[in-house]
Amino acid sequence: MDSALNRVYTEGEKALFAAFDSANLSGDARDEAIAALKQNGLPTRKVEAFHYTDLRSLLRGDFTIAHVPSHEDARKAGAAFPRLVDGAAVLHFRDGHFLDFGEAMPAGISVSTRLPDAATTNDVANALGQLNMAFATGGACITVDANAKVAQTIGIAHTPVATQSLAASRVAIEVGSKTECTFVERGVGPDGNTYLHAPATDLNIAEGASVTYTMVIEEGADARRLGRLSVWLAKDAKLKLNVIAFGGKLVRQELNFVVQGEGVELEIAGINLIGEENHIDITSRIDHQVPDTTSTELFRNVVTQRGRGVFQGQIKVAQPAQHTDARMACNTLLLSDDCDFSAKPELEIFADDVQCAHGATVADIEDSHLFYLRARGLKEDAARRLLVKAFVGEVLDEMEDEALAETLSGRIDAWMERHV
Amino acid sequence: MLEIKNLHARIEEDGTEILRGLNLTVKAGEVAAIMGPNGSGKSTLSYVLSGKEDYEVTEGSITYAGEDLLELDVSERAAAGVFLAFQYPVEIPGVPTMTFLKEAMNSQRKERGEGELSTPDFIKRVREEAKKLEIDFNMLKRPVNVGFSGGEKKRAEILQMSLLEPKLCVLDETDSGLDIDALKVVADGVNHLRSPDRAVIVITHYQRLLDYIVPDTVHVLSKGKIVKSGDKTLALELEEKGYSEIIEQAA
Ligand SMILES: Nc1ncnc2c1ncn2[C@@H]1O[C@H](COP(=O)(O)OP(=O)(O)OP(=O)(O)O)[C@@H](O)[C@H]1O
Ligand SMILES: [Mg+2]
Numbered sequence: 001m002d003s004a005l006n007r008v009y010t011e012g013e014k015a016l017f018a019a020f021d022s023a024n025l026s027g028d029a030r031d032e033a034i035a036a037l038k039q040n041g042l043p044t045r046k047v048e049a050f051h052y053t054d055l056r057s058l059l060r061g062d063f064t065i066a067h068v069p070s071h072e073d074a075r076k077a078g079a080a081f082p083r084l085v086d087g088a089a090v091l092h093f094r095d096g097h098f099l100d101f102g103e104a105m106p107a108g109i110s111v112s113t114r115l116p117d118a119a120t121t122n123d124v125a126n127a128l129g130q131l132n133m134a135f136a137t138g139g140a141c142i143t144v145d146a147n148a149k150v151a152q153t154i155g156i157a158h159t160p161v162a163t164q165s166l167a168a169s170r171v172a173i174e175v176g177s178k179t180e181c182t183f184v185e186r187g188v189g190p191d192g193n194t195y196l197h198a199p200a201t202d203l204n205i206a207e208g209a210s211v212t213y214t215m216v217i218e219e220g221a222d223a224r225r226l227g228r229l230s231v232w233l234a235k236d237a238k239l240k241l242n243v244i245a246f247g248g249k250l251v252r253q254e255l256n257f258v259v260q261g262e263g264v265e266l267e268i269a270g271i272n273l274i275g276e277e278n279h280i281d282i283t284s285r286i287d288h289q290v291p292d293t294t295s296t297e298l299f300r301n302v303v304t305q306r307g308r309g310v311f312q313g314q315i316k317v318a319q320p321a322q323h324t325d326a327r328m329a330c331n332t333l334l335l336s337d338d339c340d341f342s343a344k345p346e347l348e349i350f351a352d353d354v355q356c357a358h359g360a361t362v363a364d365i366e367d368s369h370l371f372y373l374r375a376r377g378l379k380e381d382a383a384r385r386l387l388v389k390a391f392v393g394e395v396l397d398e399m400e401d402e403a404l405a406e407t408l409s410g411r412i413d414a415w416m417e418r419h420v
Numbered sequence: 421m422l423e424i425k426n427l428h429a430r431i432e433e434d435g436t437e438i439l440r441g442l443n444l445t446v447k448a449g450e451v452a453a454i455m456g457p458n459g460s461g462k463s464t465l466s467y468v469l470s471g472k473e474d475y476e477v478t479e480g481s482i483t484y485a486g487e488d489l490l491e492l493d494v495s496e497r498a499a500a501g502v503f504l505a506f507q508y509p510v511e512i513p514g515v516p517t518m519t520f521l522k523e524a525m526n527s528q529r530k531e532r533g534e535g536e537l538s539t540p541d542f543i544k545r546v547r548e549e550a551k552k553l554e555i556d557f558n559m560l561k562r563p564v565n566v567g568f569s570g571g572e573k574k575r576a577e578i579l580q581m582s583l584l585e586p587k588l589c590v591l592d593e594t595d596s597g598l599d600i601d602a603l604k605v606v607a608d609g610v611n612h613l614r615s616p617d618r619a620v621i622v623i624t625h626y627q628r629l630l631d632y633i634v635p636d637t638v639h640v641l642s643k644g645k646i647v648k649s650g651d652k653t654l655a656l657e658l659e660e661k662g663y664s665e666i667i668e669q670a671a
């Protein structure tokens with residue numbers, strides 16, 4: 001084991017520790033987290049969970065802790081990115097700090113803007129947890145009252161204001177029993193800003209509640225994002241999660257699900273659009289602990305130019321979790337010779353009466369499809385885009401909020417204009 | 421309208437020559453039937469006309485409406501009015517038929533410097549043409565050709581042809597897979613498109629289609645060449661005597 005003493009830190013690691021020292025962040029939990037990062041260094045490909053995303057070499061420096069921006073600057077920074085959902089009630093985070101723009105929350109929702117509690121381990125594979133623990137400044141605890149049926153979408157918007165900010169925040173959402181609610185979390189920023197965004201969200205869904213959650217990752221072309229969403233699902237809880245990622249330069253998004261109540265239905269569907277020299281890694285863990293639960297997970301990835309994509313999908317079925325039905329699929333279109341995608345499905349099944357399926361496919365656009373479309377007059381670019389759109393369309397078609405799906409569809413078109 | 425001279429084409433991948441000195445002239449307003457044994461190169465000719473990159477033209481020329489067709493890529497040829505009704509129409513999962521039709525019509529219009537069709541005008545046109553071809557409009561809500569029966573695919577090809585109003589229509593065994601009533605409906609659709617400024621090439625094995633779409637000329641393709649040409653009676657003669665006798669006579 002390397003010790004902290006003889007370790008040579010990279011620019012990225014040095015920038016992290018310098019940011020911590022300069023920021024006056026106090027508290028034992030923070031100190032322990034930064035000590036773990038110093039002790040372990042950032043994970044390299046030798047750490048299994050980071051095998052395809054060598055964080056140590058990929059996370060360069062060029063970021064530092066930013067102070068709370070003025071309301072005016074914060075508003076300006078957000079104004080560059082029109083909202084994804086009209087009429088949503090939005091909680092705003094800027095450079096990791098919560099800013100109160102006085103948006104009223106609908107009935108049944110209460111928000112306290114303090115940093116929620118969290119737990120971390122010292123494990124090297126838990127670098128994202130330690131990072132968030134050490135650096136999170138802004139936070140919110142959102143409570144959805146039991147039995148509330150909330151029609152209005154709750155937005156959680158993260159945008160950088162300063163250049164090169166290390167923006168870490170933590171949101172905890174407690175969804176009461178038998179509620180229905182919808183969240184859209186979005187990280188978005190300008191190109192040319194090497195900010196580091198490290199958001200963590202804990203979502204606790206109580207018995208019989210039904211949640212729709214859309215995570216939109218639209219970080220700037222030079223941005224780094226190290227995010228984690230952790231979800232606990234109680235008896236008969238339902239979650240429909242969509243993850244739509246367009247970039248940053250380096251994105252690692254961890255998705256952790258603990259299925260701890262019988263009758264849970266978990267549905268995850270995502271789109272990763274990976275161009276330029278972007279590296280996007282979705283690492284998900286679904287932990288089925290009890291009988292009679294279902295999970296489906298579908299990712300459609302489009303990779304082009306020198307993009308690199310990673311999907312690690314772990315499904316664990318504990319011994320008592322009989323009658324688990326878990327299905328995972330990861331389909332990828334590779335559009336250039338220099339792009340790359342690594343898919344690693346991982347099943348750990350200890351129960352005997354279960355249905356588990358996983359499949360990963362990688363393909364290019366079908367020549368026969370392309371020819372047929374062109375033979376009807378579509379230009380090659382238009383034909384390719386139509387086919388790429390068809391490939392990711394299944395995810396959009398299944399989205400609950402049609403207006404949001406429409407907006408995202410427009411974003412995907414804009415992405416394709418530049419990359420396909 | 422179309423003049424093919426000494427056309428040699430081979431499969432790009434392995435260099436196998438399929439068309440070996442093919443000559444064919446089709447005038448504006450003409451319906452030309454091409455018949456010939458399996459594997460003689462009929463579909464290859466249709467692909468070469470539409471510009472499929474799997475084939476390489478090594479010799480000869482194709483002049484279309486006074487221009488060198490070989491200079492144009494696949495979509496340019498389509499915009500210039502070349503239409504191929506595929507022997508095996510391709511299923512494209514995920515692409516809604518209506519989206520596809522609209523993009524096809526509009527990109528051709530754009531290429532020709534015409535304005536885009538409005539959505540209501542577009543839907544109206546599709547409804548009209550679908551009705552003539554007895555195509556259930558609901559079928560068009562499905563992805564392109566996906567799950568269409570053999571006959572439905574062929575009708576969908578003719579629907580596309582009617583909507584795109586090409587100048588040179590190449591129908592590759594459009595009659596295969598059609599029931600007797602559908603054959604008549606499809607033939608009506610094609611006859612409807614017959615006009616003095618349009619040429620049609622009908623590739624078929626059977627006289628039955630030619631009873632409905634009466635050709636002006638009939639050509640026999642064998643081993644990558646047109647070995648015999650005649651009027652509509654040649655098709656009847658073929659039906660009676662079979663290919664081998666006619667091809668032997670021609671040799
Ligand atoms: N891409 C290809 N690769 C290999 N062989 C090919 C390819 N395309 C055509 N051929 C061969 O070229 C020859 C001509 O094929 P083509 O499809 O043009 O025949 P056809 O006259 O249309 O036959 P049919 O009446 O059965 O439709 C056949 O021997 C076929 O196997
Ligand atoms: Mg053929």
